[in-house]
Amino acid sequence: MTAPSRPTGAAAGRTDANLSAATTPVSAAAAGARTRSPLEAPKPPKPPKRRRRGWSAWAVNAALAVVSVLFLLPFLWALLTAIKPFRDAFTDPPTWRFTPTRYSFDQLYRATEFVSVFENTIVVGVITMVVSVGIAAPAAYAMARTRLRIGPWLLIIALVFRALPRFAIVLPFYNVAQALGVYDTKQMLIVALVAVNQPFTLWLLRNFFAGIPADIDEAAAIDGCGPFQAFFRAILPLARPGLATAGIFTLLLAYQEYLIPLALTQTNTQTISVFVTTIGTKQNVNSLQTLAAANVALAIPVVFLALFAQRYLVSGLTAGAVKS
């Protein structure tokens, strides 16, 4: 520490009190933690220092760039495989000079069911999302507010359900679906997806509702709202970011699911995961290029989602991780 003079705590507190009017509460708190000489001329507050010393920004960014390329390598390679002419696609060493071709993508869109399967996946995913959030939201709110002992128990049960091996649920579904003749229907698939994913939606939402102060409920009650009105009029509008996060995650889980559509569908309501594996395991070389095209076509929307809806993904993944 090379500061010429250490201020007393009171002096530092006073300086920061003057500054805090101009700063956000967060940076004011961070500034308060730092020591500042009272003799210094008052300077505009610096943003709180986040960078770790000793690592230059350049080295960190270079390392992160390498990591990012490594993480994207499978998709970058798939893109190369898809746009190469057939004779250049699988050579060793790889061919770097080639005339790009759209053939694999044309193949994917025209000769396979890719487009209709993708549409079906989205439709199934969106319905699953709406139903799951609709069912889980009131329950999550009640669990965040109740002092009854059953509240935490229901949450633990929801967590245990999240960990269940899929087959313990899916095989009974499969058996019933066969018996009732609803095997390979959209409805059956959605029912199964809601059943399996709703506990997770509940768990996510519960953390968001717990973050909304109970004063809001009380204020609504004083204004004459019953608990249902308070929930719909006062709480739900405030919970919109949480609902969006839970919605995106439920949609994502439905979109990614492999085992359930594998067990419960055949051709009518195939989803993207099952479709991709049917191309992938054909094990003829031509289909490998179509597969590469499919992988690229599925990764591109995801890149945009990860860049522009990142806030929701981040808040969903870290919900409940850090207590505020």
Next chain:
Amino acid sequence: MRGRHFAAFVAPSVLVMGGLLLIPLAYTVVWSFQDISYGSPGRWIGLRNFTATLGTSRFQAAVGFTIAFTAVVTVLLIVVGYVLALLLDSTSRRMRTMFLGLIMVSYVVPLVVGGLAFAQLFDPTYGGPVANLLAYFGWDVQWLTSTWPARTVVVLNTVWSQAAFATLIVLAGLNTVDSAQVEAAVVDGAGKWDVQRYVVIPRLQRLFALIALICVMDSLRVFDQIQVITPSSQNVGTESIMGYTYDVALGTSQRLGLASAISVMTMLITFVVLLPFLRSTYRDVTAR
């Protein structure tokens, strides 16, 4: 909130969990004691499904592989998440958003899509660049069909696909590290590593446990990526419990009772492994 209102709010969710999860679960437990196939009534055979399963070396291999897989993936995931989070924490906000977005792609695509794209890199038959590069350095290996290489690929793929999630959780934890505490440690003469070891890591311990909880839950039922990376997992030595269950239930044999018994045993294993996590979660939830 009064009991009556609580009941009304939770009713839809509880009904769905009861009707669509508990009842199927009850069927699975009942079937595990029966000799039964799809669409026909079963015959009670006591514990024979269990004894038959426990006696097969294939089941033992699947359990052993799944548990080892879970342990390795969990440890690697925490390490990778911690390192990536430290890197992301030391860059500017805009760079962080961009790099996070790129790292998240592997997490957001379906596991089977990621698995297929990942496996291509290691397929020496079809010009997989990583396989060929390693072969160039004298490491000529059939990555997808020999036991240990294939296991390595499956583990790497899983860590690759889950890294973003672990990173984000650690990153959120790093934001809660008190900068005053870090500076105090530096004033006291702590080096960079000391700060990590004695200030940051203790602060992150709860989050490492959370990552472990989720990773253990997901790894114990690993299925998707193994099916696509090593389609004949039984011969390669990468068969997971779920892969085995699938083969018994819907694959080569269609033995509902036997598959149900495996599911029941999987649940027991999962429950035992999760018990400490569940207890701490219960304490967390009731403390708030």
